[in-house]
Amino acid sequence: MAATPPAPNTDTRDRILDAAERLFVEHGFDGTSMRMITGAANANLAAVNYHFGSKDALVQAVFRRRLTALNQRRLAALDRLETDAAGEPLKPSRIVEAFFGNALELAADTEQGGRTFMRLLARTYNEPNAFVRQFLAEEYAEVMDRFLGALFRALPEVPRAEILWRFHFMIGAMAFAIAGLGGLSELIDDLPKDDDPARLLPRLMSFLLGGLRAPLPGAATAPTN
Amino acid sequence: MAATPPAPNTDTRDRILDAAERLFVEHGFDGTSMRMITGAANANLAAVNYHFGSKDALVQAVFRRRLTALNQRRLAALDRLETDAAGEPLKPSRIVEAFFGNALELAADTEQGGRTFMRLLARTYNEPNAFVRQFLAEEYAEVMDRFLGALFRALPEVPRAEILWRFHFMIGAMAFAIAGLGGLSELIDDLPKDDDPARLLPRLMSFLLGGLRAPLPGAATAPTN
DNA sequence: GTATGATTCAAACAAACGTTTGAAAGATAT
């Protein structure tokens, strides 16, 4: 009796997660049916409801499997920066690197499916589905708080609204770049042929830091208020 | 019941377009049903198929109604720049302004629904649906060609791959900023309270130009922060 | 070997989907 190890048969479960991850990138959440998922995973149609409970719960599981680890690595990197600084103000570039570097590192992994997941995550930033948005917001709450707070302290002379907007811009730039990684962004048909994320990191980072350091708007001319 | 604020007695066709535009932003293409659309438009279920032929054709009509005009304004602005320059090289900042300024101008219009449309367009940059992506790529082909060509000529010393990536980044930054405009980006819960696109333009522009002018990756730099 | 719990399976469920139909209603022109 009892003594049942908490780790059940993970075979079918993992195959479903992998298939769902891949299909969600390709067709979106609403565009991916249970039959597509279980078909691609060589599992029975009822397997998703048995292992996860519902389609929504499967979506959550797909994200949790990798997003939690990514965000913990981000927080750990920020922790390291702050202990190393020992009270001194942090360099904004290091903060940005801690956030986006960890993301691009995961996007560079094509073996374990990190790239697929990051493409899914990047797309989901703009997902309309209310349930998914809500879940993602909760999953990100702490990371946003910590990184925004760090940027506020690192740039005390910059209005917080400006920092918020620029962090917004940076996330958008990264998300769009990653989302189009493996899938060919048809939007710019003349896409750079070398889509190696290892070279994407320095490119994105210098762009982001250039934007972050740009002169504040209205510096020359006074705004309406 | 949800009252339908959109114009009461306009043409059925236009009421459908308005309702679809609004619902597509909120629920996505796959998440918006014909019954939702015709219900919100106070039209019969068969009206969409009668006026547009199919749901896919309706999606195209929603975009064509406003995107064609936007891209023509972009091209006209670029034409004006080039004739004014009379052979002299263009300033990259003017090129960027011609592209993104026209977009943000449309996003600032809350009366005629330009804002709603721009939020939809921004989201659609990351749309998985293959049919929608293909359509959007065709609709953008000429604009991308012209603006990238102009940037190549304006920055002859910068490798084209870098310009391509940075234009990519800029589009991503704009899209993410616009997509979260009316709809509250829950991702950053501490969203800037003033989401007035009229003030977004200078903010975005200085960020974009800062990124565009940033030192190329790999170049030796002396970062100041 | 038999009992017990976990997993798979084919089949069915009601609900929602996009689309089609044919008749009714409205509009327009002669």
Added chain:
DNA sequence: ATATCTTTCAAACGTTTGTTTGAATCATAC
């Protein structure tokens, strides 16, 4: 007023959706 064309309408079409069911299969414990 008649004929013609356009638009609306209620109803139904055949599929596909996510989920549930109950029996079959598998693994492990006693």
